[in-house]
Each structure stands twice: as structure tokens, then as C-alpha cells.
Amino acid sequence: MTKMQGFYYVETQGQIHECRLRGILKKTDRKDNCIVGDVVEFSEDHSITKVFERKNIIHRPLVANIDYIVIQFSAIDPKLDYERINVLILNSYYYKIKPLIIINKIDLIEEEDIEEIKNNLHYLKALDIDLFFVSTTENIGIEEVSSYIKDRITAFGGPSGVGKSSILNLLQKSVTLKVGETSRKLKRGKHTTRATTLLHLKEGGFVIDTPGFSSVDLPEIKNVQELIDLFPEFSVDEQCRFSNCIHVNEPGCAVKDAVERGDISKERYEFFLRCYEKLKTERWNKL
Ligand SMILES: Nc1nc2c(ncn2[C@@H]2O[C@H](COP(=O)(O)OP(=O)(O)OP(=O)(O)O)[C@@H](O)[C@H]2O)c(=O)[nH]1
Ligand SMILES: [Mg+2]
């Protein structure tokens, strides 16, 4: 189901039906009573009468029933932002949706730059997150992405100008999405995509184009245990000396030992510490 200017576009076996919200659904009149990705039931007069229970929901962009979140960046123009990749991974774990990472515009860099990026993202292996290098202009790596997301619902997210609409036009094998320019001076995108759209893939499945975001926040993590739970690689076999260890300053910490040994990535551990400090000072201390 896709939504545009008060209309709801429902797809059934390749057909699109323009529908309206009626009755009880409309009365509740909430922004999230019927959203992109919803599975719905509609009557003969094209009124949506029922929204089925959702597998999951994310709020920015507002979409439901997602199988994968693509975290898309470009190798350059705009520049790859490693901190933001980590924040986005944290968000997808928070929403319990499997992330994958796409680095686009590899036509603009050298082979050794790709190796460097792989190196910087080496910790993805331990997290079981797949990494794809693509170029939409040179048609590199698109088939791999295509077979990965077949028959699934995949939301594409990432900053403006990284080529989300460009790759989606290739994946769905038609040009339906407007592609923007990246500003020469600012090396930033221009926020070409304004709405969240669900698109059908010929091979099966759906993709969701979303407007590029300019900032991403940490999710609503309520306490340090919730934060730790979003770092799956911290579940090591050894025990910390203290059963309530939060892996920050405690002696005999198994997580810190694993970082020392190189079993847990130092970058990821330092990212954890930054999140901890930030959440503590900006949120938890204010509760
Ligand atoms: N060199 C190169 N340029 C690309 C590639 N993919 C996309 N671009 C260019 O990057 C610019 C932005 O592409 P879009 O697809 O509009 O980016 P977007 O992520 O959808 O941006 P927003 O809709 O603003 O969020 C366009 O000028 C594209 O032509 C690529 O693989 N290589
Ligand atoms: Mg776009």
C-alpha cells in the first residue's frame, strides 16, 4: 500500500487500486493508522476497511512490514560517513530489521580505495551484515543486490545524493523515480525524493524509496542494558567479573578483554562508549 495526497494505492496481483480510508480507520485520523507497506483489505467501492497486524514499523521514514533495511552511502560525493553507518546499524537492530550496506559510486574511486573501505568496515563480518559495492552509472554489482532482495520488502535509506533513486530505477528495471544532482559546491545531495514510495520489483518483492536524511538520531534506548543488547558481538563466552558489568570502567571486563585481544572491533567498542556517554548526558540523566 502506498499513500499520496489523501489517496491510498493498494496493489493486488500486479493491479493498482486507488482507495480511500473510510469509517473507523478514518475517524481515528492518526498519521500511522494506515501507512506505506501495510497489508490492507478494501471493499468494492475502494474503501480500506482493515489494516492487518504489522510485523514491524519504523517511524522515519514511516513504513511497515519491512524485511531489510539498506543503509546506502556513496564512496565519495557525498563522503562516506562511518559514524553514521554505525548509528544506522544501531537503529535497524533497535527495530529488529536486518540491515545490509551498499556503497555506491565506486566508478569514482580506485580499487585500493575499495580495499580501504572494506578494511574500515571489517567489523561487519562479525555482525553478519552483508556489504555491496555498486555503481549505478556503470551497472556494477546491481545483480547481486537484486537477487539478495528478491521477494522481500526492502527500505532504502541514506543521505541525500548517494544514489538511492538511481539504484531503485535499475532494480525495478524502469525509470520511475526522479534522480537529482549533487551540488558541486557542497558535495551534498539536493533532497530530490520528497515522499516515501513503495515500488514493485518484476522479479518479486518491493523496494521503498525514501527521502535522504540530513541527520540521524540514536533510537529511544532507555538504559545501558538496552544499549548493550544492540551490540550483538559483545555477547562473549567469558563472564565479566561483575555480573552487572556495563563494560565501561569495571575491572575484569570480558568485553574489554575481547577488545584487547582483537576479538571485538576497537572501532565498534569506541562507538559503544560514545553512545553511552551521549545517552547518559543527553537523555538518561534527564529522566
Ligand atoms: N558517478 C556516479 N554518480 C552517480 C551514481 N549513482 C548516482 N549518481 C548520481 O548521484 C546523484 C544523486 O542521485 P539520486 O539517485 O538522486 O540520489 P538519492 O539518494 O535518491 O538522493 P535524494 O533523493 O536527494 O535522497 C545524481 O546526479 C546521480 O546521477 C554512480 O554510481 N556513479
Ligand atoms: Mg532520491
Ligand SMILES: [Zn+2]
Ligand atoms: Zn564487562
